[in-house]
Amino acid sequence: MKRSVRRLAVAAGSAALAVGSLAAPAQASSPGSDCPAGYACGWSGLNATGSMLKTKVSMATLGTWDNRIRSYYNRTSGVACWFDGASYSGSFFAEPRGNGVTMYDSSLDRKISSIKLVRNERDCDDTPYVEWYSDQASKAAGFGDLNGDRRADLLSRDRSGRLWFVSGTRAGTLIGAGWNVMTALTRHGDLNGDGREDLLARDTTGKLWFYPGNGYGKFGARHLIGAGWNTMTTISAVGDVTADGRGDLVARDTAGTLWLYPGTGHGAFAARKKIDTGWKSVSATTGPGDLNGDGHPDLLARELGKLWFYPGTGKGGFAARRLIGAGWNVMSSFISVGDVNADGHNDLMAATQDGFDNPYAGDSANELRLYAGNGKGWFAPGQIYDQDWYDLNGGF
Ligand SMILES: [Ca+2]
Ligand SMILES: [Ca+2]
Ligand SMILES: [Ca+2]
Ligand SMILES: [Ca+2]
Numbered sequence: 568m569k570r571s572v573r574r575l576a577v578a579a580g581s582a583a584l585a586v587g588s589l590a591a592p593a594q595a596s597s598p599g600s601d602c603p604a605g606y607a608c609g610w611s612g613l614n615a616t617g618s619m620l621k622t623k624v625s626m627a628t629l630g631t632w633d634n635r636i637r638s639y640y641n642r643t644s645g646v647a648c649w650f651d652g653a654s655y656s657g658s659f660f661a662e663p664r665g666n667g668v669t670m671y672d673s674s675l676d677r678k679i680s681s682i683k684l685v686r687n688e689r690d691c692d693d694t695p696y697v698e699w700y701s702d703q704a705s706k707a708a709g710f711g712d713l714n715g716d717r718r719a720d721l722l723s724r725d726r727s728g729r730l731w732f733v734s735g736t737r738a739g740t741l742i743g744a745g746w747n748v749m750t751a752l753t754r755h756g757d758l759n760g761d762g763r764e765d766l767l768a769r770d771t772t773g774k775l776w777f778y779p780g781n782g783y784g785k786f787g788a789r790h791l792i793g794a795g796w797n798t799m800t801t802i803s804a805v806g807d808v809t810a811d812g813r814g815d816l817v818a819r820d821t822a823g824t825l826w827l828y829p830g831t832g833h834g835a836f837a838a839r840k841k842i843d844t845g846w847k848s849v850s851a852t853t854g855p856g857d858l859n860g861d862g863h864p865d866l867l868a869r870e871l872g873k874l875w876f877y878p879g880t881g882k883g884g885f886a887a888r889r890l891i892g893a894g895w896n897v898m899s900s901f902i903s904v905g906d907v908n909a910d911g912h913n914d915l916m917a918a919t920q921d922g923f924d925n926p927y928a929g930d931s932a933n934e935l936r937l938y939a940g941n942g943k944g945w946f947a948p949g950q951i952y953d954q955d956w957y958d959l960n961g962g963f
Contacts (some may be wrong), residue, residue, distance in 0.1 A: 599640040607647040607684060609636035626682045627654045636679040647726070648683040648691035655681050661688045686727040688958040693775030694739055695936055696723035697918075697962065698953040701735035702909035709757035710806055710856060711816075711904030713764050714784045719904035721916075722752065722766070722963040732784035735907075740784055751796075752963040754780075755804035755854045755864075755903065758814045759834035766963075767804055768814070773797030777834045792835060801885055805854030806864035809883040817854065817866060827883045830833045846870075853901035856913040859944035867903075867915065872896035876944055891946065897931050900962045912942035917949070918956045 589624035592653035598615040602608035609632065611617035620632045623643065629635075633653075641662040642646035651657040660675055689695050701719040705960035711719040718735025725731070728747030732740045746752075751769040758765045759779055766778040766786055775796040778786035796802065799818040808815050809829055816836055825843040828836035851869040854874035858865045868888075874895040877885035895917075915938040922932030935953040956962075 599638075602642050604642050605642055605644070607639065607640040607641050607682060608654055609649075609682070611637060612634050613637050615640060622682060623684070625655075625684050629680055629682070633680050634677050635869075637676055639679070640752060643684050645684060645686045646688045648688075649675060649679050650681045650683065651675055651678040653680045655683045655692065659683075661691050663688065677797055686729075687725050689725060693955065695725045695729060696731035696733045696739040697721070697956050697959060698737065699723070699733040699735070700737050700952075701904075701907045703735070703904045704909040704911070706911075708856065708905030708913060710754075710764060711906075713754075713782075715763070715782055719829070719907045719914075720784065721902065721904065722754070724752070724960045724963070725958050726958050728960065733903050734784060737844075742785055746961060751802045752961065753802055753804045753816075753854075753872060755806045755856070756814045758804070758830055758832070760832050765834065767792070767802070769796045769799070769802060775802075779834065790834065801849065801852040803852045803854045803866070805866060805879075806856055808864050808866075808879050808881070810863065810881040813828045815883070817842065817852060819846045819849055819852060821850075821906065828885065840883060850896075851898070851901055853903045853915070855903040855915050855940070858913055858942075860942045865944070867891070867901065869895050869898070869901075878944065889944070902962050906940075907937055908939055910939070912940040914938060914940045915946060916952070916962075918959075918962055921957050921959065924956065929938055936963075 606621040606623050615638050638639045642753045645664050648659045650659040651865045655780055665678040679689045699721045704717045707717055713720045721733040723731045723733050724746050729744045730746040732742050748770050749768040750771055754764055754766045756764055763780040763782040765780045769775045771848055773796045774794050775792040777792050778789045781787055800821055800822045801819040803817050805817045806814050813830040813832040815830045819825050823846045825846045826839045827842050828839050831837055849868045853867050855867055856864050859878055863881040865879045866877040866885055868875050872895055873893050874891040875888040876891050877888045896919045897919045899920045900918040905913050907914045917936050919931050919934045933954055933956045934951050935956045936949040937952050938949050940946055
């Protein structure tokens, strides 16, 4: 339901733009230019004509403007949600930040009764993080669980850069804002020896940061691991692939070389070692833990849409790969958080593309899927966990 409203919003915006460009040449100012920056505006007439209501705060009721608005324009830095019910109820039309000119949607013509101004489209009527749940495992997977309740957790980043801890019990907690400066986020168990899962993040300048987990889904003061990580196209915490009891990191550089960064167990990494070359076409890697039951963490890599299984040798390398399947280019996030369905086998979670940004992604867009591991290196067919993976900037 929410999805169809979103797609309608896109179509209506495009139509309004086309009409505006045809009518524009004879006019000194474009329709809606009387709406000041920072405001959402509504007009009593079509195409930003008649009298104008402007607001920079949400309005649960519209007073004399109730059921009068015929066209509208969002000039806030966020999203404006136009509802046909008071107090942000009923149907709504989400207009993205800085998008479009005056708009007219016949289904809401003279029906708008409240206006909600928010940071992200999800905030119109949904949680800012995706719906997430996991079953409680009988034994700890050793990774994927940030708060120690034996349920796999998610880190969900919304489009405006807020990072949320989403526990296996569906509860979401804000970690903080500003995470859009991070171009890679990865986690896989404890890296500094306190038994709590930690987080690694690379920023736009190429610095790699260590965020110690506090065991409750948040993180303590970060410390710098090093600079120069912008040469890496994929960075994945993979668990203990060297069998020394310390979690490790695997990264692929722009030349296509795959590197091992052995963990020291103190939130740092020792001198890197070359694992392999020829990984230039690999667009994603993820550390799913041990998938084939030999006790050594394995690696998954996507190359030209194919997903490959690389069995860990326990010596910091990987044995001959095996094809899992094709068609994985629809994925925008691979999430390796252990045993999500509590059957004792590590699983893979994956999210497809956002249908809003990728209209050609088709019916597979906006899905969060479970690929249940069978403990022998294979997955069951994908199972849809949620269909509201939209307006997000990754899951980790
Ligand atoms: Ca948990
Ligand atoms: Ca830790
Ligand atoms: Ca293995
Ligand atoms: Ca499982």
